[in-house]
Amino acid sequence: MNFDLITKRIAITTFVVSALVCGHALSADVVLREKVTPVKSVISLGDIADIQNVDKAEQQRLALMPLWVAPPVGEKRYVTTNQVREVLKSRGFDATDLKVYGAPRVAIGWDNQPRLEPTPPVAPQPEPSPVASNSMGFRVPPTTTLGPAPQPVKRDPMFLSxxxxxxxxxxxxxxxxxxxxxxxxxxxxxxxxxxxxxxxxxxxxxxxxxxxxxxxxxxxxxxxxxxxxxxxxxxxxxxxxxxxxxxLTPVLVAKRSLAKGQLISAADVAIESPPRDARVASNHTMVYSLEGALGHEAARAIREGDVVAAEMCLPPQMITRNEIVELVSASGGIIIRRQAKALTDARQGEITEVELPNSKERLVARVVGPGKLATMGSTLTTIRSRQPLPPAGYR
Known part of the structure; x- marks a missing residue:
């Protein structure tokens, strides 16, 4: 194969990859609404804004992104454009990913309900004393003893219903x-x-x-x-x-029990406010998106309703010891592939050693897929990762 043909294939591959990357980088327009009445316990991006300039699948994914817990019935809170941008930034998006505009402030909630003023207690009214009349029709006090006069009921002036x-x-x-x-x-x-x-x-x-x-x-x-x-x-x-x-910050919560080593699927977990009786170790890292757990292995048994921390989710095992794997090196647009033997078990993203056949030479590489590793320093070892942060608050 001559050099011109190799150059032409590299140019075509670069063009295709660039087209795919550019297509993925198309930004979305987030147009905020002026007023929103919650219909569920968690406010999502689609509740407060119209999402435009993206395909239907991406539009649905962005619309279901959880933001905040809905305010109680009878209360109303406001979020500004900057606060929405901060939340989206904490979810891993930057200014080039999403364009936020529309209403400068979004009212979320219901109109305030009027409070009932305390009603003072009503004092008891004394009953009229019985009287009698004589033969001439005049009313006179009774001659018989009627017992002691009734005493008024004492009430605490600060009595509350x-x-x-x-x-x-x-x-x-x-x-x-x-x-x-x-x-x-x-x-x-x-x-x-x-x-x-x-x-x-x-x-x-x-x-x-x-x-x-x-x-x-x-x-x-x-x-x-x-x-x-x-x-x-x-x-x-x-x-x-x-x-x-x-x-009440929405975090990853188990919707059903998981056994140790079980792969976590979308049916097993959800992003929602943690249960009030949830207990999480102080040194654990909360997970605020499904991407931080889907496809991972449960590091231990997880019960239904438990808050799932990052330490409970292990990347799936991709390499086993003594397995013949593909070792890839990429630099300057040139990709070299060769076979090697894995010396240890390894999971996605982990660094391990491999041994080249015949030469017994050992290299350090990172696991990038099932049975595939990339040498250290190769452009393929750069894994794009966005660690989401807790969402910013709103008023």
Whole structure:
């Protein structure tokens, strides 16, 4: 084969690859809407924007991308164009991948519901004393003993009904969530549980100022000791409150049990808010996209409802010891392929040693596919990877 023919084939191959890469790099237009009413618990990109300038498959994939947890019924939050860009950036997209424009601010949620004002207790009305009349028709006091006069029922002036207590608890919850969102930076991704005592509710019913929250500690989730303060009838008050805070950032959750070594498929996991009773080791890395787990092996048994961390997902094994593999070297547009023997088991992306036949020469290579390795320094060893980050908050 002459040199001109080789040059011509390399040029054609380069042109085809460039065309494929350019076709994949076509950017999508994300046109934001002005107002969105949630219909499910997690807000996706397709809920807040129209996706244009891409094929149907890519449009559907982008539309299903989870962003935030929907605000509670009766609340409304806003996201700006910059906040949407930050979330998409944390998902692995840059400015050349997606163009975000349209409404400068998106309203997500429902109109605020009017709060019911506490109704004061109604004082009991005393019953009229029985009287009698004489033969002339005049009304006179009775001559018989009717017993002691009825005493009025004493009522606590601060008595609260169950509905009023719930309304006060909602006010406290709103103040605590807003405080923890500001401290953690996860706007719209915080929920709390606490028990508001009857005594605290009675003091709060006489509040004359906004409820302020202080205390707690980083990372601001789990068991927190907070203080709520406000101005009451007799001056400023500060009440301690024990709160359990939950991080609702959508992560990878197992939808059914997996055995150790089982390959993870799209039917096994989903991106959603973690269960409230989920426990994750502090040194584990959360997975925020399906691409971080699909096709990987379960490193241990995983139960339904467990949060799946990156440490639980092993890349699939591609090379076995003593297997005859293909060793590829690429540089300057020239690709060289030869056979070698794998010296160890290896998984996708791992670095291992291979031995060339006859010469016993050993080379270090990276696993790039089933039975295929690329020598270190080769352009084929550059694996494009985007490690997603937790989504930015929104208000």
């Amino acid at each position: 169950g509905e009023q207590q719930d309304q006060l608890a909602d006010q406290v919850r709103e103040a605590i969530v807003r405080y923890l969102e500001d401290q953690s930076g996860k706007i719209g991704l915080v929920d709390v549980e606490f028990d508001l005592s009857r005594r605290h509710g009675e003091l709060l019913s006489a509040q004359q100022s906004e409820i302020l929250v202080s205390g707690g500690r980083s990372p601001w989730f789990g068991r927190q000791s907070l203080e709520i303060s406000f101005v009451g009838e007799k001056g400023p008050l500060e009440l301690p409150l024990s709160v359990t805070a939950y991080d």
